[in-house]
Amino acid sequence: MINQEYKSMLSGKSVIRQLSEYAIARGKKIGYENVFDFSLGNPSVPAPQSLTDTMIRLLQEKDPMELHGYSPSLGNPVYKEKIAASLNRRFQMNYTAAHIFPTTGAAGALAHAVRAVTTPGDEVLTFAPFFPEYGPYISGTGAQLKVVPADTRTFQINFDEFEKMLTQNVTAVLINTPNNPSGIAYSTETLRKLAQILKDKSAAFGHTIFLISDEPYREIIFKGADAPYVSKFYANTLSCYSFSKSLSLPGERIGYVAVNPACEDAEIIVPMCGQISRGTGHNCPPSIIQLAVAEVCDETADLSVYETNMNLIYDTLTDLGFTCVKPGGTFYIFPKALEESSVSFCNKARDYDLILVPGDSFGAPGFFRMAYCIDTEKVQRAMPRLRQFVREIYPDVANGKV
């Protein structure tokens, strides 16, 4: 019989996707260049030419049997070695190839990491605001996701609420820094405090609480941001990465889990991921993508546009009277809406062809997300429209009366 659980999921449509579909439909009427679409988090810069050149060279020069052959079940050793060496050099870690498990993007990485360190029924805590896909990602493993309310003042961790919710049933904590949707990177102070609590509570509960760090935006960091490498703070960390954003390769589904060498059971977590793959149908990311990314894993696309866009938007927002924490990275910003309901606020903005996403589905109602992975020229054209919208709909705010 058809599975009723998956069937019932069909009715729940993603707000982001709905807004994106609206933007495209609206674009067909008035020209997409006239729709200020801040809905989707898709990279807006091309992959580096070196990636293209490497793939062409592999296709021209490498024996197709080897190029397109099965990867070993724990991943291509060249890819694993290059990733380990890159992380070690950049973050002063001591990974070996045996600590790296290649995955189909960050989604694949999380699917493996969570299954490896939890048992169905366990609780996994994450912090608002959070990427809404964590819901189905975690429930698909059999674990239960619980969301710690946001510290809306800083979008660092709300430690009071965290300590209340960190009970015996929690076996893993999932963080995302730099964060989608807030754009905030967890500071050295935040990560130190988090690590201390996890150590203390692991000892108190008599079981290790693992830290799963989802960091696809790790390479998109803005000037002056304090955005340290998470795994340095806490040994029992599994870092989940995707090259989707840093190399602008979201469709190629390439990432990894990196297990801290000092982690409990570090030597078996990657082999366990190989076992997990058998049940999920994962079986290694594509061979040619592993080989190509291995060669360019230290490079990035030209990511500077995101900081340019962020500054343009942040300056306009603050000038207009918005309350807004300045992003330390990513291509998102998460200001407070100008009325209590961010859904109502975003609906009104839509009438100005400004496509903004309400914070409700990120676990932070009252805020809204703008994804500024779009051309700077369009961001520049959007700012007068944003001013017009605020002036006309929220005149008191625009006049500095609120």
Next chain:
Amino acid sequence: MINQEYKSMLSGKSVIRQLSEYAIARGKKIGYENVFDFSLGNPSVPAPQSLTDTMIRLLQEKDPMELHGYSPSLGNPVYKEKIAASLNRRFQMNYTAAHIFPTTGAAGALAHAVRAVTTPGDEVLTFAPFFPEYGPYISGTGAQLKVVPADTRTFQINFDEFEKMLTQNVTAVLINTPNNPSGIAYSTETLRKLAQILKDKSAAFGHTIFLISDEPYREIIFKGADAPYVSKFYANTLSCYSFSKSLSLPGERIGYVAVNPACEDAEIIVPMCGQISRGTGHNCPPSIIQLAVAEVCDETADLSVYETNMNLIYDTLTDLGFTCVKPGGTFYIFPKALEESSVSFCNKARDYDLILVPGDSFGAPGFFRMAYCIDTEKVQRAMPRLRQFVREIYPDVANGKV
């Protein structure tokens, strides 16, 4: 805490992999050309040049943002349309793009198909001899795999045993034709009878029993074989395919689920697969691979070597007195061992540097598998060694006394 179930799986090592590792180690001593390694089912012919050319052209000509961008969550429409058109033309079906769900190989296809049409706890029946990975593949979905004993005379379906095991708890039946390890394709007669039983029992039980057809060897069919397209016989069929074998692309992980348009709930199964992906971390096969395979999906690598090899081996085996059903396709053959224990038989063969896989892990003890996806020249050199082995170890058989 570390997941104990996945941890316990680490101790169970695949017999095929152990034999393959032995063959490689032995090859380092005596030269791999002198090890007659029939252990692994890896394609031995290169991908077609057209695939390489297509990938290079895509990399040279296509906007990298589009080429490497996210696929829509239900897959690239071009890939889906081309697959549907190809199946329709070749097998007189009436698929549309909406019936095709792109997956990371056949493993990904099975992971989605089984989850879509079963609920954890349901029974899934398959038929010996069977691909041993079905164990972890199915148990990973939460369903229970039960294996119907083989009809060792023909390696078609043992219908008597099947009808005994086809109880109310069974919601899906999983077949693999042409079959790994037997090389046998299910005949028109077999599929007709199977379909009739599934129809009758679905009516009797008051629930649909879905047929999941795993057919990665569909394009490797030998002269005279009766190997019809499964989905034509039974509406409630989900066909799981991989291009690993037909295009010699096993490492690129590209395949699909094709839902028969007359299947119950046909219109929602592909969208349900999209929901399933969220929990498994699948999220579409790589964009460039979908686009490239879309263009060459009607082609194959030069697969003729497999039939040449099969004939060489089959003739030698029958000449030597082996009992052996002649394969209708694949690159496997599954003869009866010359003593009761095929493990003992294969161990003795190993002393002659003949690497054969005992049938036990395929659910058919007493038989052994030879994977002949190797160079014909090597098959030719292996035949005298096989003759020597039989003559020296089983002289009665060699002399026609058994």
